[in-house]
Amino acid sequence: MIQMTLIQIDNYGPWTVTPRPRTESDLQMLQANLFADLNNHFGNKKGLVFFTRFDNLLAISNGLDEEDHLRIQRSIRNRYPITISMGVGAAETPHEAQRLATIALQKEGGAQSSKRKEILAIDSLVSEEDSFVQAAHIDINSVTETLTDIESAFDTSFMVNKAQHYLMTKLIKKGALLFFIGGDNFMSPCNGLSEEEIKDMLVEIDEEIGIGLKAGIGRGKNAEDAAYMADIGLEEIRERDNEPWTWVVEKEY
Amino acid sequence: MIQMTLIQIDNYGPWTVTPRPRTESDLQMLQANLFADLNNHFGNKKGLVFFTRFDNLLAISNGLDEEDHLRIQRSIRNRYPITISMGVGAAETPHEAQRLATIALQKEGGAQSSKRKEILAIDSLVSEEDSFVQAAHIDINSVTETLTDIESAFDTSFMVNKAQHYLMTKLIKKGALLFFIGGDNFMSPCNGLSEEEIKDMLVEIDEEIGIGLKAGIGRGKNAEDAAYMADIGLEEIRERDNEPWTWVVEKEY
Amino acid sequence: MIQMTLIQIDNYGPWTVTPRPRTESDLQMLQANLFADLNNHFGNKKGLVFFTRFDNLLAISNGLDEEDHLRIQRSIRNRYPITISMGVGAAETPHEAQRLATIALQKEGGAQSSKRKEILAIDSLVSEEDSFVQAAHIDINSVTETLTDIESAFDTSFMVNKAQHYLMTKLIKKGALLFFIGGDNFMSPCNGLSEEEIKDMLVEIDEEIGIGLKAGIGRGKNAEDAAYMADIGLEEIRERDNEPWTWVVEKEY
Amino acid sequence: MIQMTLIQIDNYGPWTVTPRPRTESDLQMLQANLFADLNNHFGNKKGLVFFTRFDNLLAISNGLDEEDHLRIQRSIRNRYPITISMGVGAAETPHEAQRLATIALQKEGGAQSSKRKEILAIDSLVSEEDSFVQAAHIDINSVTETLTDIESAFDTSFMVNKAQHYLMTKLIKKGALLFFIGGDNFMSPCNGLSEEEIKDMLVEIDEEIGIGLKAGIGRGKNAEDAAYMADIGLEEIRERDNEPWTWVVEKEY
Ligand SMILES: Nc1nc2c(ncn2[C@@H]2O[C@H](COP(=O)(O)OP(=O)(O)OP(=O)(O)O)[C@@H](O)[C@H]2O)c(=O)[nH]1
Ligand SMILES: Nc1nc2c(ncn2[C@@H]2O[C@H](COP(=O)(O)OP(=O)(O)OP(=O)(O)O)[C@@H](O)[C@H]2O)c(=O)[nH]1
Ligand SMILES: Nc1nc2c(ncn2[C@@H]2O[C@H](COP(=O)(O)OP(=O)(O)OP(=O)(O)O)[C@@H](O)[C@H]2O)c(=O)[nH]1
Ligand SMILES: Nc1nc2c(ncn2[C@@H]2O[C@H](COP(=O)(O)OP(=O)(O)OP(=O)(O)O)[C@@H](O)[C@H]2O)c(=O)[nH]1
Ligand SMILES: [Ca+2]
Ligand SMILES: [Ca+2]
Ligand SMILES: [Ca+2]
Ligand SMILES: [Ca+2]
Numbered sequence A, B, C, D: 001m002i003q004m005t006l007i008q009i010d011n012y013g014p015w016t017v018t019p020r021p022r023t024e025s026d027l028q029m030l031q032a033n034l035f036a037d038l039n040n041h042f043g044n045k046k047g048l049v050f051f052t053r054f055d056n057l058l059a060i061s062n063g064l065d066e067e068d069h070l071r072i073q074r075s076i077r078n079r080y081p082i083t084i085s086m087g088v089g090a091a092e093t094p095h096e097a098q099r100l101a102t103i104a105l106q107k108e109g110g111a112q113s114s115k116r117k118e119i120l121a122i123d124s125l126v127s128e129e130d131s132f133v134q135a136a137h138i139d140i141n142s143v144t145e146t147l148t149d150i151e152s153a154f155d156t157s158f159m160v161n162k163a164q165h166y167l168m169t170k171l172i173k174k175g176a177l178l179f180f181i182g183g184d185n186f187m188s189p190c191n192g193l194s195e196e197e198i199k200d201m202l203v204e205i206d207e208e209i210g211i212g213l214k215a216g217i218g219r220g221k222n223a224e225d226a227a228y229m230a231d232i233g234l235e236e237i238r239e240r241d242n243e244p245w246t247w248v249v250e251k252e253y
Helices: A013-017 A024-044 A064-078 A094-106 A143-148 A153-170 A195-209 A223-239 B012-016 B024-044 B066-077 B096-108 B141-147 B153-172 B196-209 B225-241 C012-016 C024-044 C066-079 C095-108 C145-147 C153-173 C195-209 C225-240 D012-016 D024-044 D066-079 D094-106 D143-148 D152-171 D195-209 D222-241
Strands: A002-009 A048-050 A056-060 A086-093 A120-122 A131-140 A179-182 A185-187 A213-220 A246-250 B002-009 B048-050 B056-058 B084-091 B120-122 B132-142 B179-182 B185-189 B213-220 B246-249 C002-009 C048-050 C054-058 C084-091 C120-122 C133-140 C179-182 C185-189 C213-222 C246-250 D002-009 D049-052 D058-062 D084-091 D121-124 D132-142 D179-182 D185-189 D212-220 D246-250
Touching: A002 A024, A002 A094, A002 D121, A024 A048, A024 A056, A024 A064, A024 B024, A024 B048, A024 B179, A024 C024, A024 C066, A024 D058, A024 D066, A024 D084, A048 A223, A048 B024, A048 D094, A056 A223, A064 A086, A064 A120, A064 B246, A064 C024, A086 A094, A086 D024, A094 A120, A094 B153, A131 A143, A153 A185, A153 B056, A153 B096, A153 B153, A179 B024, A185 A223, A195 A246, A213 A223, A213 B024, A223 B024, B002 B024, B002 B096, B024 B048, B024 B056, B024 B066, B024 C066, B024 C213, B024 D024, B024 D066, B048 B225, B048 C054, B056 B225, B056 C179, B056 D058, B056 D132, B066 B084, B066 B120, B066 C095, B066 D024, B096 B120, B096 D121, B132 B141, B132 B153, B132 D012, B153 B185, B153 B196, B179 D143, B185 B225, B196 B213, B196 B246, B213 B225, B213 C084, C002 C024, C012 C048, C024 C048, C024 C066, C024 D024, C024 D049, C024 D179, C048 C225, C054 D152, C066 C120, C066 D185, C066 D222, C084 C095, C084 C153, C095 C120, C095 C185, C095 D152, C133 C145, C133 C153, C145 C153, C153 C195, C153 D058, C153 D094, C153 D152, C179 D024, C195 C213, C195 D058, C213 C225, C213 D152, C225 C246, D002 D024, D002 D094, D012 D179, D024 D049, D024 D058, D024 D066, D049 D222, D058 D222, D066 D084, D066 D121, D084 D094, D084 D143, D094 D121, D132 D143, D132 D152, D132 D222, D143 D152, D152 D185, D152 D195, D185 D222, D195 D212, D212 D222
Parallel strands: A086 A120, A213 A246, B084 B120, B213 B246, C084 C120, C213 C246, D084 D121, D212 D246
Antiparallel strands: A002 A056, A002 A086, A048 A056, A131 A185, A131 A213, A179 A185, B002 B056, B002 B084, B048 B056, B132 B185, B132 B213, B179 B185, C002 C054, C002 C084, C048 C054, C133 C185, C133 C213, C179 C185, D002 D058, D002 D084, D049 D058, D132 D185, D132 D212, D179 D185
C-alpha cells in the first residue's frame, strides 16, 4: 500500500493580496523555499514531495507517522509567515490514497476558510509490513539533442508540458499520478500498474505526438528506495541506447 | 521592448547520475533553492524568474545589465555544486526575445557539453528608454469552490495543467509565453498582444474545456511593475464578481 | 551520557581563496545556509547544532546513529560546493564527548588535507537507555532595557561577547561547553554539573563584570527535550521577576 | 565616510516564547536563514552583513539608499514570520556610524515595544563621492596546524573567542568594530585607523595571550571592494610566510 500526504497552505489566496498584492518574486521564493523545506523534512524519512500546485503539494509519505507530520507543521509555523494543514491517506493505488487524504482534509474546512488552521487529518496510515511504493521515472529520449540544443527554450518547455499533459491524461485513468520533476523528467507513483500497461502508454504517446519516452520502474518500501530503483532502471535503458521502453528494478531488503 | 534571460545549468543531466543516481529529494531541493535564489537576485533588480524546466529557467530581465548577470553567475558558483550559463535577448515580443537568448547560448556549446561552462552570451540588451513589459496574470475563477474544496488534489492539479496546456498552445502562436506560477495562476509575458486578443483566448478556452479564466494585464518598465499592475487588474475584476474577462492597468512614472 | 558530533568542512580554507578570494557575502551565505541546513537535519532527529566556528560545528546528537550521519553527509554533498567530515563521541561530560569526536576525526587526516574527504569517524554512540542530556539556557537579565534600548548596537554586542568569554572560561574548567545562540542567549551542554555549581558561576560573573544572568536547566533524553525544559525553567524564573538564579526542569517520559 | 545599517527583528524576544517556547533548532534555522537572506540583499548592492547578535545585525551599507532598505524590509515581511526595523547612520568612523544608526532607531521605540514595527529610521546616508570603507580582515596564523588538528574542537573555538574578545576590547577604543566571520577570521570595519595602529594591536595580543594574528587591510568605495582588497592583502602576507603583520591594498577605480 502507498501512503500519500496532501499539504495545503492555510487560507493562502487572501494572504497573497492582503493588504495589497505581494511582490510576485517574493511569492515565488516563498513557495520554492517551502517546497524545498518540505522535501528536506519528508526526505529525511525517505518520503518525497512533489510541487504540484505549490499551494497544494502531494507527497509519498510511507514511513512517516502522526508525530512526524505534527513536527513538520510545527517547524513550518516557526519559520514561515503562513501555516499548513495536511491530510493523509493510504490505499492500493496512489490516486485513491491522495483522494482519501484530500477528503479527510476537506472535511475539516475549506482551503480559504479563515477558521481552519494547522489541521492534521489522518484518514489512514500504512503499517511497516504493508508499505510498498511503485514509482516510474519517465524521461524524454535525447531531449538535449532534439530539443534543448536546437529549439528555443520556451518551445522546448512547451513540448515537455505537452508530454506531461498526455501522460497525465492516460495515467489518471489507471489510478496512477504524474508529477513534473524538472528537465524532461516526470515521476509517476503507480502502484498496481503493470510494466506492460506503462509501456503501452509510452508507445501510444510516441504515435500520437512523436515524443519518445522511456520509463525506469522502481519498487521498494518507501519513496526514496522506489525512486532510486527507478533511476537504476533508467540507466539500464540508457546503456541499451534507449532501446527498451521500460525497465523494472525491485529493491531487495 | 522586453528583455529575456535564459538560465541553464551546465552539464546537469550527467551530474545527476554521477557517480550514481543522486537522491531525488535532494535534487528537488537543489532545483527549488536555485530557483528561489535566482528570484532573489533578479527580483532585487525588479526582474522575475519562472521555473520553466528548473534546469532551464526563463526570466524577464529588463533592468539587468552585463555586470548584474556576471555577479549572479559568481554568486551561484560560490554556493552551489553546479554552475550556470546564460543567454540574453531583447525584442518586441517575448517569444522572439527568448529565442534570441537561446540562440546566443546555443552558439557557445550544447547544454551537456562538458566544455561549455559559465558562459554569458548576450545577443542584445534593452536600453532604459525602450524598456517595456506587458504581463498578463491569468487566474481560474473560483478554483477554491469549484475544485480545491470538492475534487481530489490530483484531479484539481490535472485541471490546472489542462488550462496551462490550452493557454500555452494559443499564446505561443501569438509570440507570447506562459508560465505556471503556482495555485491556479499563470503569468504570460505578452508584449504586443491586445486586450481583445487575450479576451478571445479566454472565451475560447471556456467554450472548449469549461474552465473560466480572468486576466489582469499590467504594463510597466520592468517585470515587477508590470506584474504588480496585473495584480491590481485582477483585484478590479474580483471586485466586479469576475464579470470582466480582462482588465488593463498601466504604471505611471 | 551525552553524544556529540563534530562537523568539519573538508579542506575549506584553501577553497575560499581558489582560484582567487571568494566574495565575503557569498561565504557568509554559504556558511549560514549550511548551519541552518544541518539544524534541519539534526533537528529532525531531536538533535541541535551550534554554529561554533561555522567551518567546524558541534552538535548534540543523542538519537542519531551511523546511518543518520551518513545520510546527512550525502545530502550536503548533493547540494553544496563543499563536503563535510564528521566525528562522533559519547561520554559522561560534553567536553569529553566532543574531545573523543575530535580525536576520532583528527586520526583520519587534517582539516586541510586534500586527501581526507567525507570521513565519518565514530568513536562511540549512546544507546537509547543511556541517553541523557543536561543543557542550561543562560540569558542576560533585562538586556532590552539596560543595553539594547540605550547603548549602541555594537557596544551591546561587546557586552554579550564579554559575558560569553567569562562563561566559557568558567564552564570549560568543569567539563561543560558554551555556545552563543543569538540575542543575549547562550546554551551550555553541561551533563554532570550541579545546579549549585551553575549558580555559583553566575554569581561570580555578576560580581566580576556586573552582568546579571539567569539559567534555565533542562534534562531529557535528547537535545530537543533538554532545551525545551530549559526554556520552561527560564519562564519560571521570569515569572518570579528574575529573582532565582537557576531553575531545573526534568522531562518525564 | 562609512555608512552602517542596524537591522533589528521587531519584538522578537516575546515571539520566541509565545504561546510557548519555540523549538531551539527552528529558531537557529530562522536566524541563520534571515542572516543569509540579508547578506543576499545587501551583497547584491556590494554591502556586507555581520551576524552580530542575530536579532540585531550590523551591516556596512555604503551604496544602499532609502528605497533599497525599504525593498529589503518588504521582502522579509513577505517571507518570514517576523518583521524587521532598521536604522542607518553615516560617519567618519564605523563606531560613530553604527551609533547614529542605533540612536535613530531607538528614538522610534524599543526593541520589544509591540507598537514599533517595520520602522526605517535614517539618520544619514553617504553620497557616492564621500563613500569610503576601510576593512581589516584579521586571521590567526596557522590555526589548522596549531589548533584545529591537535586540540579539541571546543578548545579551539575557545581560543578563537578569546582572540575575538581581546581584539574587540582594543578596537572599540579606537572607534573601530570587530565581527567574527567564521573559522579563525574576523572583519574589522576600521575607517580612520592607521596601519601602524592595527599592527601595534596585533603585536600586543601576541604578547598578552600568545595568539599570532595577521591583517589584510582593504580600502574601497564599498564593503565588497574593501573586503576583497583585504583578502588580497592576506594573500600577500601568506606568500611571505606570515612574516608581515599587516598589508594594505587600495582599490583603484
Ligand atoms: N529531477 C531529476 N531530473 C533529472 C534527473 N536526471 C536528469 N534530469 C534532468 O533531465 C535533463 C536532461 O538530461 P538527460 O535526460 O540525461 O538528457 P537527454 O539528452 O534526454 O539524454 P537521454 O535521456 O539519455 O536520452 C537534465 O538537465 C535534468 O534537468 C534526475 O534523476 N532527476
Ligand atoms: N503566484 C501567485 N499565486 C497566487 C496569487 N494570488 C493567489 N494565488 C494562488 O491562487 C490560489 C487560489 O486563490 P484565488 O485565486 O484567490 O482563489 P479562487 O477561489 O480562485 O478565487 P477567485 O480567483 O477570486 O475566483 C492560492 O492558493 C494561491 O496559490 C498571486 O498573486 N501569485
Ligand atoms: N535562540 C534564542 N534566542 C532567544 C530566545 N528567547 C529570547 N531570545 C533572544 O533574546 C533576545 C532578548 O530577549 P529577552 O531575553 O526576552 O529580553 P530581556 O529584555 O533580556 O528580558 P528578560 O530576559 O526577561 O529579563 C531576543 O531578541 C532574542 O534574540 C530563545 O528561546 N532562543
Ligand atoms: N569568512 C571567511 N573565512 C575564511 C576565509 N578564508 C579562510 N577562512 C576560514 O579560516 C579557516 C582556516 O583557514 P586558514 O586561515 O586558511 O588556515 P590556517 O591554518 O590558519 O593558515 P594560515 O592563515 O595561512 O596561516 C577556514 O576553515 C575558513 O573557515 C575567508 O575569506 N572568509
Ligand atoms: Ca532524457
Ligand atoms: Ca482564482
Ligand atoms: Ca534576557
Ligand atoms: Ca588562518
